[in-house]
Amino acid sequence: MQLLEDRIRKDGIVKEGNVLKVDSFLNHQMDITLFQEMGKEWKRLYAEEKINKILTIEASGIGIAAVAAQYFDVPVVFAKKSQSINLDGSVYSAKIPSFTHQKVYDVIVSKKYLSPQDRVLIIDDFLANGCAIRGLVQILQEAGAQLCGVGIAIEKGFQDGGRELRSQGIRVESLAIIESMDAASGEIVFRH
């Protein structure tokens, strides 16, 4: 998606350790107009899929998923990190190792909000090693829900997550795929 690639080139900051900071428009400050265009693009890509629910994971996925959901006219469920005393005991759960926070956390979704009748699009901001998405896929399997596909804003194509998910037959639509990036020069090469 040209608009997103242009924005990453303009405002993304490449840091050592394969870190791409897009805090200014994607996952701390959020450019809602950009999110609208991303939502329209996922709707175009998944138009034929009869999606009736979007699943994402807190926190960075929520804003993108909420805005995108308008073009599908469906509710969003966000998976929660760690057990909240406000949730009933009856949840689907998966363990997800976090690269950013260097720990393993539990993500949970109430059994009330996923069922075998659901045709689900997973949306998230980043796809790198794929741990978060694999956790959500596992939750969908547990629920017996149909996974229609995955919508990612930025995929780090040089990490394994996207390849592994696609090799399992999962449709992954990433709006920008980074082939390589260089912290010293700041250069970002996109895959097309």
Place this chain on the structure above:
Amino acid sequence: MQLLEDRIRKDGIVKEGNVLKVDSFLNHQMDITLFQEMGKEWKRLYAEEKINKILTIEASGIGIAAVAAQYFDVPVVFAKKSQSINLDGSVYSAKIPSFTHQKVYDVIVSKKYLSPQDRVLIIDDFLANGCAIRGLVQILQEAGAQLCGVGIAIEKGFQDGGRELRSQGIRVESLAIIESMDAASGEIVFRH
């Protein structure tokens, strides 16, 4: 706001300990169509305020704020809970005690995304004792940004947060204010 009150009556569940569960439409599964109507109502209420940024806090506030921001045509910044290694050192921070998780956590906002030029609307899903909102107000004061008001989906009017904020001259617009609720009968009385 009649639409929200009706929905709370229909789908909200009152539990012991002054807990109101609105998981099915507000803060786990999210009814985006409802969020659109809430966003339009805050825009109507704050139409004259020249708001240029919305501030919220992860995780439950993000979806509501992102959808509402469309009617203001402004970006959203969400305060993050606990320090992430992906954030630069340069942040505003506040300590917020969490009733739900029974601990104190740090919330942070990068200094890049708040400035004295900003006229900010704070949006969140719940207002009870007001700890989260007070933390965000403190961050805005640290940034020198102008607080134009607070938009809350559901205020627990029988707790002190709303009264304390308003007594400081802060404009708080809660779309539903609960005067009282009873776990045994499930009855909810709204303030008008």
